[in-house]
Amino acid sequence: MQQPFLHVHMDxxxxxxxxxxxxxxxxxxxxxxxxxxxxINDMAGCFIRAYVRTPPGSDVNNYLSTARAFAQSYLRAFNSSDLDIGQLLDVVQMVHTSHTQTGTYQPSPVAVDDQLIQEDMIMELDDRFAELLDEAVVKYMYDGETDRIEFVDLAWGWNDAQEIDDEDISTHLRVQYIPDETPTEYIPCGPKIPLHDFSAPYTSATLPDATSSICCESFEADDSRPIVLARCVSSHIFHGECLGWWVNESAMANANTCPIDRAVLCVGRGRVHPTT
Incomplete structure (x- = not known):
């Protein structure tokens, strides 16, 4: 049975x-x-992984140096370079030490049998760090009154920092950008393909007991849209308006084929990118 964390007061x-x-x-x-x-939480996770995954007898600083370099780059990217990485590392080290002194999980070389043990330990340390930081921040910013805390959840950041609306998101300094209005879709060009080139009329007096596979709507007697048979081997049934839109307006590379079996129905329209 695993022992609880050594209760170390962390100011x-x-x-x-x-x-x-x-x-x-x-x-x-x-x-x-x-x-x-x-x-802070993301960087602490990097340091925790460095501690846990360092094999016995190896210098943890070799692993921490990579994590520190990542953390420094991370802080620059988020314009938070005034945070002291060394101070954070000291806190993580204390959390790790308290765990290894009391827990059943000990650092071990990476091997197949040890990977799950290490991942469990990493998860526990992540949770413990988050718990301690949560308590400290609530106490500092809100005098410990959790019902006043304005964070939805301190685990963490973009989604959980605060309930915000779309206007807040679009104007926040973190996400200001110049929209790229360049069209990404093709548009059809050239003469439209006549309906009779890719379909034949449906002549049965009985309505098909099916749905048009493009609009997924059933065939109804009071529907003004004509019913047609695609000029494929299986003569798939569609609303003429739907099949006409597919062939003439979709600008897909395979718009001249049956939407169901991809059999070629007719010569396709041309298509161009709006920027060309």
Missing amino acids: FPLLFPSLFVSLERLKDDPYEAGWVLGC
């Missing part, structure tokens, strides 16, 4: 002051604060 504002300096500036902007916490 986050003391151990990680650069985070709380950032949060102090963002007390009135929980959405942006959520971004910062998302960065």
Whole structure:
């Protein structure tokens, strides 16, 4: 049976002051604060993996150096370079140490039998770090009153930082962009193909007990759309309007084929990209 985590008091504002300096500036902007916490959680996860996956006898710093380089790049990308990575690493090390002193999971070389053990340990450490950070941030920003917290959930960032509407998203500094109005679809060109070139009239007095495979609607007596048979071997049944749209308006590369069996029905229309 696994032992509980060693309860080590972690004074986050003391151990990680650069985070709380950032949060102090963002007390009135929980959405942006959520971004910062998302960065912290992601970076902590990288350090946790480095600790857990370092084989016994190996220098953990060799693994941490890669994680630190990633973290520094990550912070630059999110314009949060005022956060001190060394302070975060100290906190992660304390969480890891408290676990390895009391838990049943111990770091071990990567092997088939150990992979699940390592993943379980990583998950536990991730959860423990998130729990400690959650408690510290709630206490610091809201005096521990969880009913006042403006974050939906501190695990983390974009989706969970704050309930926002579409206007907030489109104007937020993180996502401002110039829309690319370049069309991506082709458009048909050239003369339209006459209906009789790719279909024949449906002449039976009994309505087909089926649906048109393009619009997925049944054939009804009060429907003004003509019923046609595609000029394929199976003579698939469609509303003439639907099949006409498929052949003449869809601009698909296979628009001149039957939508069901892809048999060629007629010579296809041309198609061009609007920018050409």
